[in-house]
Amino acid sequence: IAGITQAPTSQILAAGRRMTLRCTQDMRHNAMYWYRQDLGLGLRLIHYSNTAGTTGKGEVPDGYSVSRANTDDFPLTLASAVPSQTSVYFCASSASDSGDTQYFGPGTRLTVL
């Protein structure tokens, strides 16, 4: 059982470039989430999806977009990367959007130069 996989593991990106971080879960969870982790700030929610076909904005959504075409995949796109988006990005999922435990992927370390 893989749980949640994220790709790439790490990436160095030039400012202004477009980048999509991939997230796939095999638990058939309805809800999925994207967080960024920055030193001293903990994890902050970027976007979430309660079920396939729906998405919502979290605490820090600017500069990011998501889509949820099916249950398993929840890609995060940076349309035009900026250095302040240098961070570690975690994808998570939960069985429902009603208080269930969120399970996290291994993360993607992104550096924008």
Place this chain on the structure above:
Amino acid sequence: AQSVTQPDIHITVSEGASLELRCNYSYGATPYLFWYVQSPGQGLQLLLKYFSGDTLVQGIKGFEAEFKRSQSSFNLRKPSVHWSDAAEYFCAVGAVTGGGNKLTFGTGTQLKVEL
């Protein structure tokens, strides 16, 4: 909006000593509370959670936490720390709203274990 405070950025304990990591939350209703652990270069692993019922919650790896509504706290404890417990620990509060299940994390406590 909910918030979480972990007042200790770093804590150092000797192996075999007891541990308590502090967590205070702010939320208008009964919260869902979680403790996660993150080893270097890894994702977050759930240690334990409180949804309702018994306010003393047991988790994995010998950890426990107690929900105290009057103090808005959910402190994590372990009676005897092992060197492998060195990691970063995050407290989180969950709110189920019309917008779904959202977690707000504290800034984390880095635990160092001295042998």
